[in-house]
Amino acid sequence: MAYTILVADDEAAIRTMLDVILSADGYLTVAVPDGRAALEYLQGHTPDAMLLDVSMPHMDGFEICSRVKRIKRLRGVPVLLMTTVDDDHTRDHARLVGADDLLHKPLSGKSLRARLSSLIEARRPRSAGAL
Template sequence: MSQHILIVDDEKNIAISVDYLLRREGYAVSVAHDGEEGLRLIREERPDLVLLDIMMPRLDGFQVCEAVRQDPALAGIRIVMLTAKGRDAEREKGLALGADAYITKPFSTRELVSQIKALLAPAA
C-alpha cells in the first residue's frame, strides 16, 4: 500500500504541481485548499504526512499544526511546513509547534522529495 500525503495549500498552482510530483513518486495524494478543510481531512484520512502552508484562509498552518500535535490520535502524522514565510522566527515557531521539517518556497523539488522520503522511511 502506498503512503498517503495530504497537501494543504491555498495556492492551487502549487498544490497541482506538488500533487503531480508526489503521484509520480508513487504516493497517494489528497489536497485541501484551506486550513479548516485540511484539519478535517487530517482527522478523517489520517495521512502519513502533511505538507502544510502557513498563510491560508480560515485556519493558518500554525493553527493546524498545533491542533494536530495536541491530538494524541494524530501523533504519528509527520508535518512538513511548506511556505513562503522564511524568516528564522517563523521557522522556529513552526518547529516549536511540532513540525518535523520546514521548507521555504520557492523550493527544490528534489529537496522536497528527499525530505519526504527521509521522514517516511521506516525506523531502522
C-alpha cells in the same frame, strides 16, 4: 501500498505541482485549499505525512500543526510546513508548534522528495530482524 500525503495550500497551482511531483514517486495525494478543509479530512483519516502552507485562509499551517500534534492518533504523522518567509521568527514558530520540517517556496522537487521520504521512513515501524 502507496503512502498518503495531505497537501493543504490555498494556491491551486501549488497543489497541482505537488500532486504531480508526489504522484510521480508513487504517493497518493489528498489536496485541500485551506486549514478548515484539512482538519475536516483529518477527522476521519490518518495520512502518512502532511504538507501544510503556513499562510492560508481560515486557519494557517502553524495552527493546524499545533492541533495535529496534540491528537494522539496524529501525533506521529510528519508535518512539513511550507512558507515563502525565511527568518528566525518563522523557524522558531515552526519548532514551537512541533513541525518536523520547514520547506521554503519556491519548492525544489528533489529537496521535497528527499525530506519527505526521510521523514516517512524514520516513522515506519521496524520489522524484527533475525537474531
